[in-house]
Amino acid sequence: xxxxxxxxxxxxxxxxxxxxxxxxxxxxxxxxxxxxxxxxxxxxxxxxxxxxxxxxxxxxxxxxxxxxxxxxxxxxxxxxxxxxxxxxxxxxxxxxxxxxxxxxxxxxxxxxxxxxxxxxxxxxxxxxxxxxxxxxxxxxxxxxxxxxxxxxxxxxxxxxxxxxxxxxxxxxxxxxxxxxxxxxxxxxxxxxxxxxxxxxxxxxxxxxxxxxxxxxxxxxxxxxxxxxxxxxxxxxxxxxxxxxxxxxxxxxxxxxxxxxxxxxxxxxxxxxxxxxxxxxxxxxxxxxxxxxxxxxxxxxxxxxxxxxxxxxxxxxxxxxxxxxxxxxxxxxxxxxxxxxxxxxxxxxxxxxxxxxxxxxxxxxxxxxxxxxxxxxxxxxxxxxxxxxxxxx
Amino acid sequence: xxxxxxxxxxxxxxxxxxxxxxxxxxxxxxxxxxxxxxxxxxxxxxxxxxxxxxxxxxxxxxxxxxxxxxxxxxxxxxxxxxxxxxxxxxxxxxxxxxxxxxxxxxxxxxxxxxxxxxxxxxxxxxxxxxxxxxxxxxxxxxxxxxxxxxxxxxxxxxxxxxxxxxxxxxxxxxxxxxxxxxxxxxxxxxxxxxxxxxxxxxxxxxxxxxxxxxxxxxxxxxxxxxxxxxxxxxxxxxxxxxxxxxxxxxxxxxxxxxxxxxxxxxxxxxxxxxxxxxxxx
Numbered sequence: 001x002x003x004x005x006x007x008x009x010x011x012x013x014x015x016x017x018x019x020x021x022x023x024x025x026x027x028x029x030x031x032x033x034x035x036x037x038x039x040x041x042x043x044x045x046x047x048x049x050x051x052x053x054x055x056x057x058x059x060x061x062x063x064x065x066x067x068x069x070x071x072x073x074x075x076x077x078x079x080x081x082x083x084x085x086x087x088x089x090x091x092x093x094x095x096x097x098x099x100x101x102x103x104x105x106x107x108x109x110x111x112x113x114x115x116x117x118x119x120x121x122x123x124x125x126x127x128x129x130x131x132x133x134x135x136x137x138x139x140x141x142x143x144x145x146x147x148x149x150x151x152x153x154x155x156x157x158x159x160x161x162x163x164x165x166x167x168x169x170x171x172x173x174x175x176x177x178x179x180x181x182x183x184x185x186x187x188x189x190x191x192x193x194x195x196x197x198x199x200x201x202x203x204x205x206x207x208x209x210x211x212x213x214x215x216x217x218x219x220x221x222x223x224x225x226x227x228x229x230x231x232x233x234x235x236x237x238x239x240x241x242x243x244x245x246x247x248x249x250x251x252x253x254x255x256x257x258x259x260x261x262x263x264x265x266x267x268x269x270x271x272x273x274x275x276x277x278x279x280x281x282x283x284x285x286x287x288x289x290x291x292x293x294x295x296x297x298x299x300x301x302x303x304x305x306x307x308x309x310x311x312x313x314x315x316x317x318x319x320x321x322x323x324x325x326x327x328x329x330x331x332x333x334x335x336x337x338x339x340x341x342x343x344x345x346x347x348x349x350x351x352x353x354x355x356x357x358x359x360x361x362x363x364x365x366x367x368x369x370x371x372x373x374x375x376x377x378x379x380x381x382x383x384x385x386x387x388x389x390x391x392x
Numbered sequence: 393x394x395x396x397x398x399x400x401x402x403x404x405x406x407x408x409x410x411x412x413x414x415x416x417x418x419x420x421x422x423x424x425x426x427x428x429x430x431x432x433x434x435x436x437x438x439x440x441x442x443x444x445x446x447x448x449x450x451x452x453x454x455x456x457x458x459x460x461x462x463x464x465x466x467x468x469x470x471x472x473x474x475x476x477x478x479x480x481x482x483x484x485x486x487x488x489x490x491x492x493x494x495x496x497x498x499x500x501x502x503x504x505x506x507x508x509x510x511x512x513x514x515x516x517x518x519x520x521x522x523x524x525x526x527x528x529x530x531x532x533x534x535x536x537x538x539x540x541x542x543x544x545x546x547x548x549x550x551x552x553x554x555x556x557x558x559x560x561x562x563x564x565x566x567x568x569x570x571x572x573x574x575x576x577x578x579x580x581x582x583x584x585x586x587x588x589x590x591x592x593x594x595x596x597x598x599x600x601x602x603x604x605x606x607x608x609x610x611x612x613x614x615x616x617x618x619x620x621x622x623x624x625x626x627x628x629x630x631x632x633x634x635x636x637x638x639x640x641x642x643x644x645x646x647x648x649x650x651x652x653x654x655x656x657x658x659x660x661x662x663x664x665x666x667x668x669x670x671x672x673x
Contacts (some may be wrong), residue, residue, distance in 0.1 A: 079587025082562070090557055107588060116553060117595040180647040 001031035001071060001101040004060040009255075010097045010112075010219040014084035014260070015228050016051045021081045022224035023049045028132040029080075029108070030072040031101070031346065036255075040077065041219040046263035047221050050135040057255040058333045059096070071101050073126035083110050083122050093118075100250075101126075136261050138248045141239035143209035149197075149229030149236045149251070152178075156223060163195075165265065166222070168238070169214025174201045181216050183263070205235060213242050213246055216265035225249050225260045243267045266368060408435050408471045408503040410464040411434035415499040415514065416491060418648045419484040422477065424628050424648065424658045425452040427621035429475040432530055434468045435503075444477065444532050450571040450618040450662045451534050452625070453574060460654055471503060473527040481628045483523040488518040493562075503527070535659040541660060545606040547579055548617060549644070551629045553600035557581055557592050558623045562614060567665050573609035579634075583616070602631060612640040613665040623644075625658040640664035 005013055016038060020027060024040030024047075029055040035057070039050040055061040064070035082092060089368045096190075105123075112120040139143075145168075152244060156176050165181035179196040200205050231253045240247040244266025251258045403409065425431070425444045434441045439457035445549055457465040487497045500513040508523040561568065565583035572579055578596040582589060582652055596604040626632065629646035636642055645661040 033480045076587055082560070082587065085560060086556075093556070116598040116600045117597075118553065118600070121591040121593070122588065123590070255604065 001036075001063060002060070002062045003031075003036055003058045003099070004096060004098050005057070006059045006096040008091075009057060010094050011087060011090045012057075012232060012256070013053070013097065015083055015231055016053075016256075018087070019085045019224035019228040019258075020049055020071050021048050021077050023128050023221050025077050026074050027070065027077045027080050028074050028129060029101070029126075030131060031070045033063055035066045036061070036099075038065075041132060041134070041276045042221075043392075047218065048132075048220070048261045049225070049259070050134075051256060051258045053256045054254070062200045065102070068103075071103055072131060073108060073130060074103060075124050075128035079122075080110075083112070083120075083124075088146060091364075119193065134261055136246065136248055136259070138237070138239040138250060141241050141248060143213055143240045144206055144237060145209065146206035146235055147205060149226055149232075149234055151199060151203045153226045155199055156219065156226065157275075158197065159219060163219055165216050166219045166239075167214055167216040169213050170207075170209050171198065172211065173359050174207065174211060175199065176201070176204065176207070183359040206237070207238075212333045213240075215243050217247055217262045220251065221260060221262055225251070240264065292341075314363055317361065393485035404467070405504060406465075406623060407504045407505045408437075409463065409465045409468045409501070410440070410461045411459050411498070411500040411587070411641050413496055413498050414486050414651060415497040417460055417654070418499065418630060419481060419489075420650065421454045421456060421620070421648060421658060422481055423657050425454045426477055426481060426624065429476060429478055430474060430481075430528070432472065432474045432533055434470060434472050434534055435466050435501060436439060437464075438544070439464070441445060442477075446618060446621075447577055448504070449562055450621075450660065451616065452622070452661075453659045455657045455659070457656070460650070460656065471505075471508075472530045473503065473510070473533060474530045475527055479525055480510075483512050483514070483521075485558045486521050487519075489609060489629070526620075529651070530609060534661075536641060536643075536663070538635075538637055538661055539644050540635075542609050543643075544638055545610055546633065546635045547572065547604055547606070548602040548633045549579075550600045551626055552601060553598070554592065554632060555623075555626055558620070558626055561614060561620065565616055565622070568619055569613045569614040569671055570634075570636070571609070571611045572606050572634075572644065574606045575609065578604070578606070599663050610636050610640065612636060612642065614642055614662050615665055618662055619660075622660045625660065629658070 019041045021319055023042050025043065026040060029036070029040040030039070032052070035052045035054040037050055037052045039048070051114070093113050093114045095115065096113045098109075098113070100109045100111075102109075107123040108124045108126045109122065112122075114120065138343045153248060156166065159178075159180055163180050167177075167179045167181050169177050169179070171177040172278060176197070176199045177196060180194055182194060226236065230314045232251070232253065237250045237252075239250065243262065243264055246261050247264050249260040249262065252290070398494070409474075422442060424509060425442065428446050431443070431502045432443045433560075434443070437458065439455060439460070442454045442456070443451060445451045464475040484499070484556070491575070494604065495516060497514055499515075502511040502513075504511075507527075509526050509533045512523040514523070561587035562583040564585035564587070567584065569582040570580070571577060571582065577591075577593045579594040579601075581592040597607075625644075625646040629648045631647040633645040633647075634642070635645075639661075641664065642660075642662045646658045646660075649658045650656060
């Protein structure tokens with residue numbers, strides 16, 4: 001594989017790497033006939049992101065050495081990011097960037113041609129890997145929002161940087177509402193502030209969702225894609241379904257497209273479902289997932305530490321590279337809500353054990369963990385593997 | 393303690409007196425070598441040299457020539473003392489380290505001699521602060537015996553070209569390898585870190601290259617942890633001269649222009665790491 005990026009596109013590439021770095025620790029680089037794909041998935045497999053740069057994005061693009069199969073590789077995000085670390089420098093000094101991958105040297109070579117004839121060559125070690133591919137289809141999501149990235153970017157700006165999740169929903173008068181997600185029972189006064197932004201329908205290029213629908217997802221990853229889309233001046237589409245099922249955030253351009261698939265919080269409490277239907281007149285409360293009232297014990301815990309819960313089956317498999325075929329069933333469940341036997345078992349655990357983290361739960365995108373829409377919400381399941389915020 | 397009652401000595405009792413209208417002309421340059429707690433100061437009639445060393449492998453010298461000072465007198469042939477550089481810098485920036493437009497901190501520095509404290513009188517806006525910093529027994533400093541007649545390769549670069557390179561050095565690499573050669577790659581900085589290797593090449597005809605005199609290909613490795621502190625000098629400087637001698641010793645000379653447009657020099661010497669293994673180059 002060999003490709004050459006010139007001029008402003010070097011910065012675009014760098015920006016994409018920066019936004020991918022908010023998600024995963026490893027970068028999957030795969031040269032395809034229809035462009036260079038950069039993908040990543042987070043460690044709990046609740047977020048997946050991919051960028052595809054079309055051959056036209058490059059000055060020169062060759063997916064594979066003629067007569068050979070294209071190579072793909074997995075590298076540490078940190079080491080690839082270090083090449084593009086300073087975006088200001090990329091813009092100011094880098095004239096072109098050449099990325100090449102050859103099996104012979106088993107190195108991914110990134111060469112930056114800078115001002116004054118200075119040339120930086122990074123020989124990065126990589127691992128062979130299977131293709132990383134999440135199966136998702138925006139067309140199957142009943143709800144769609146589309147707006148210039150700037151509109152959404154400005155809307156998330158007021159949220160505190162430490163805020164983990166945000167709820168996006170449609171409120172009264174078809175206004176789109178973004179609201180900071182509150183951990184239930186947040187008894188401490190420190191968590192007392194709720195930020196809510198409301199955007200009129202007219203700011204959206206497309207708004208296909210009825211009043212009352214809402215999803216809650218991680219803000220950090222969303223911000224990553226937003227900052228990329230804003231700098232490229234693109235529109236961002238959000239495709240989503242019921243809470244608990246993945247939401248797809250997409251940007252498209254003639255030269256590149258990007259898709260972020262983020263798990264959304266499943267609503268654990270039937271009570272909150274009631275609220276949704278009965279209180280359509282009051283958009284604010286319906287956007288907040290309500291809690292079971294008796295979970296006092298964890299109030300002092302670090303909220304982020306149990307942010308993403310995983311099932312045991314996921315925990316054991318998530319640690320190794322995923323063969324592409326094993327990735328599909330989970331997300332196919334999106335379109336064909338079949339019986340999730342494994343998951344039923346996990347979910348029918350007896351409810352609240354004292355000291356158990358709350359039922360808030362992001363589902364892994366990959367392993368049969370997508371709630372079927374008919375699936376009645378169950379009690380909280382114990383967290384078996386925690387995701388810690390610190391590794392990002 | 394007789395310090396409070398003792399008589400203010402006459403000017404002639406001091407072995408060193410120096411005064412400066414803008415203390416930042418001194419403090420900035422001392423910051424460029426501030427990578428260890430202690431420094432040794434040598435004063436002669438030509439000025440002051442402040443030396444900091446680490447691990448018997450690296451030495452940094454800041455030269456503040458007499459002309460930088462408004463008043464500079466040395467009574468003896470040379471005056472030597474060791475001082476806590478951190479404390480000295482704290483005192484020099486006692487009125488704040490970031491410049492306030494329109495205000496200058498003036499300094500008068502006096503040293504009576506062996507065993508006496510270094511006296512600093514700092515004045516800003518009519519407020520005077522008096523600092524006494526105890527001096528210490530001077531230690532012998534390393535002699536790198538870096539002689540210009542033994543220099544094999546010499547390059548002068550505009551600092552801007554190295555600044556970014558040094559700030560982005562892959563610190564997971566133990567060494568920085570410097571290649572200087574009359575042929576390609578001319579001047580190359582390489583690191584060998586966890587993620588792989590990186591090379592940074594400067595062509596000899598680059599606009600950043602002020603002068604290029606390389607006679608023989610030399611590949612030497614230096615501990616990156618020892619060279620990293622020189623970034624402090626690099627960011628302040630406008631030009632840097634990079635020289636290596638026949639033993640592979642490295643000399644980095646930084647030309648620093650102070651706020652009044654005067655030129656000062658900071659110099660780093662570093663000895664090379666063990667022999668370069670044949671396999672990696």
